[in-house]
Amino acid sequence: MNKKRSSSLIAGLGALLLVTQAQAQETLYLFNWSEYMDPEIIQQFEQRYDVKVVQSYYGSLGEMFSRLQSGGTSQFDIIVPSNYYVPRLIGAGLVQPLDKSKLSNAGNVMEQFADPSFDPGLEYSIPYQWGTTGIVYDTTAFPDAKPSWSLLFDPEVNPTQPFAIQQDGQVMIGAACAYLGKGGDCTSLDDWRAAAQLVLETRQRSNFSGFVDGTPVLQQVARGTVKAGITYNGDFLLKKDEDPEGFANLAFMLPEEGAEMWVDSMMIPKNAPHPELAHKFIDFIMEPEIGAQLSNYNQYSSPNQAAEPLLDDALREPPSLPTxxxxxxxxxxxxxxxxxxxQFQQLWNEVRSR
Known part of the structure; x- marks a missing residue:
């Protein structure tokens, strides 16, 4: 064999080896809210474990749930649902229990999140971030606004300024229940009906702008399309940092009648293609430095006790950290x-359709 042919063969074998190695590289499939992960964290995880991370996004918990029901349990390795969807995912058989022997950092979870009612003992979930749901509003339109849901629900408090409410039924019924003095965690059918009637009357007012979710409504308030809406504390802070001029006259409030506190958690779908890698990712996020990096990026509170000393000062005060x-x-x-x-879904569908 001559030297030229020998070199060509070696080069060909080398290229084949590289292709084979690339094909053998594991891939983690992450299904998450958009703009909810620091790209640098993904890069660090990829480099440490020599893997690839592919991210997909959902705009609502209902969308995420439907995707899992229609085959998504075998398409994704990690999902990030909110607390009230965790039992629903477990009950539907869409997620698998965690192997705590593979989660050396699970002990970093703050005590207040270590044994939640929605997943006792954290058998299926590990907390990712936590935050609050409140009202974003234009202070020039409402210079004397009190921390109250009346800014949305009371036509005397807001007779003319355009406003939006969320599509998530549990967010809205909870807010209405809180405003009516029934507690935001109301579950009785009579309380739901009263809250649904209030929301229905609210959406029938002439200055009701529409159903707008938490992130898009921030841009609408910044542009002046609406003057008030419902959003999340971390999203508000993040967008304010990105556009300080546009957010100069905007504020975030937690209504004194009661406001939602939520926890988003990491879970592994029932038929996840790479469950071992999924456990590595969860454990990676729970490292103190990574947990702090995630919160400093998202501007949401960290459920990681070990990450607390590494958080930015802004995350230690309102609106990031409630008083x-x-x-x-x-x-x-x-x-x-x-x-x-x-029952709840039927009631909310009636509110949305009338």
Missing amino acids: DEQMAHLYFSPSLEGAQLQ
């Missing part, structure tokens, strides 16, 4: 299943 007085008025949206969930 003790505000914490006393926060509630978790209840987890609904079975016939109770069907």
Whole structure:
């Protein structure tokens, strides 16, 4: 064999080896909210474990749930649902229990999140971030605004300024229940009906702009399309940092009647293609430095006790971290299943369609 042919063969074998190695490289499939992950964290995970991370995004929890029901349990390795969807995912058989022997950093979870009612003992989930749901509003339109849901629900408080509300039924019914003095975690059918009637009357007012979710509404308020809407504390802070001029006259409030406190958690779908890698990713996120990096990027609170000393100062004060007085008025949206969930969905569909 001559030298030229020998070199060509070696080059060909080398190229084949590189292709084979690339094909053998594991891939983690992450299904998450958009703009909810620091790209540098993904790069660090890829480099440490010599893997590839492919991210897909959902705009609502309902969208995520439907995707899993239609085959998504075998398409994704990690999902990031909110607390009230966790029992629903477990009950539907869409997620698998965690192997705690593979999660050396699970002990970093703060005590207040270590044994939640929605997943006792964290058998299926590990907290990712936590935050609050409140009202974003234009202070020039509402210079004397009080921290109250009346800014949206009371036509005397806001008779003319355009406003939006969220599409998520549990967010809206919870807010209405809180405003009516029934507690934001209300679950009785009579309370739901009263809250649904209030939301229905609210959406029939002439200055109701529409159903707009938490992130898009921030841009609408910044542009002046609407003057008030419902959003999340971390999203508000993040967008304010990105556009300080556009957000100069905007503020975020937690209504004193009660506001939602939520926890987003990492879970592994039932038929995840790479469950071992999924456990590595969860454990990676729970490292103190990575947990702090995630919160410093998202501007949401960290459920990681070991990450707390590494957080930015802004994450130690409102609106990122509620005051003790505000914490006393926060509630978790209840987890609904079975016939109770069907009743709720039917009621909310009626509100949306009328």
